[in-house]
Amino acid sequence: MARQDRAIHTRRMILEAAAEMFDEFGYDATSIGGLIDRIQLTRGGLYFHFTSKEQLARAVLDEAVTMNGLAPQALKLQEWVDLALLLAYRLPREPLLSASIRLSVDVRARGLFGTRWPDWMRVGEELLVEAGNRGELLPHVEPAATARLLVGAWTGVQQVTETLPDRDLSEEISCLFELILPNIASAGVLAKLDTSPYRAERLLLEAGSPAIHSSRRE
């Protein structure tokens, strides 16, 4: 492995280990010392990439807004659904995503770094505005308010679902869409939307995404 590849690989390994610790223990209880124990890297090796816990948290949050697997669809509303289903599929399988939510609901970390919720709201709103322009929405739908509510609802369903061992996030988010879409999609569009909990896995395969490593939680 060339030196530069090795550095990229090491940086990623550190970031994923830090994300796992933020996710398991929370921001306050995670320490650089504990991270070094976990990844068996020297302090110098770690500091070459990250010099503080704050920097690690920021790097984790920077990875949070990702569109992997999202592909253009005939219906813009389908893209909005796809984004939420993709995240629901990926979150239990990717420590970086899981940790970024943990940092957002953690009051201390949120105070230091903010959250990525406004970014998600903006992405959702843009998709819904475009869906509206194409006549895919019922006339009363307000894109900004609907995007905001979905970010909230998605986040809370994720929080609650991870405390329920026999529930699957993809299925819960699929149910959430079945509940809300009839009051969002115009009549002809609703029947064409795919809200299946298996859709995200298919999209990722079609996109040729790097294999998603198996879930920590399965």
Added chain:
Amino acid sequence: MARQDRAIHTRRMILEAAAEMFDEFGYDATSIGGLIDRIQLTRGGLYFHFTSKEQLARAVLDEAVTMNGLAPQALKLQEWVDLALLLAYRLPREPLLSASIRLSVDVRARGLFGTRWPDWMRVGEELLVEAGNRGELLPHVEPAATARLLVGAWTGVQQVTETLPDRDLSEEISCLFELILPNIASAGVLAKLDTSPYRAERLLLEAGSPAIHSSRRE
């Protein structure tokens, strides 16, 4: 003030101060020493009521499932809506409620004490089953799944709303119901439901609830 009244008063004061600290700083960063500084009570005075941070957290969570202001309604579905609107109104005004959510989304505290989400799901499911028996629900509605989704959606909307200074939780939860109820309530029932963000305040006044002290956040 009689000795017993004074003890009840002191216990409540301690609990509210602890709740404020859990809410502001999170579970890990809250300490008995910090609490003593805040409330200016001796260690002995505190220990008469609570001997550990764990005991304080459990007492906060025990206060979390409250039905204040809920009154029997002609429609059971209205009671389900009322419960969510009442909590949305009270949470920004009552540190104990706010702290109980914070402890539920805090991964460390949740590991120690669990959450009250299963209790809320059960209460919601019971109301929805009864609503179904009375013909208030569309035929496809599954009470358990719907109650579970609302607990998740409510929790996340609260989390996200508190990061948005110009948004009000009562209005957001009111919007959430406007989004989901058309796919839950049977046609004749939907028009009769009151989802106004001002409903909770009215219910609390009618119930003659002790005056809600003014919001910390207003």
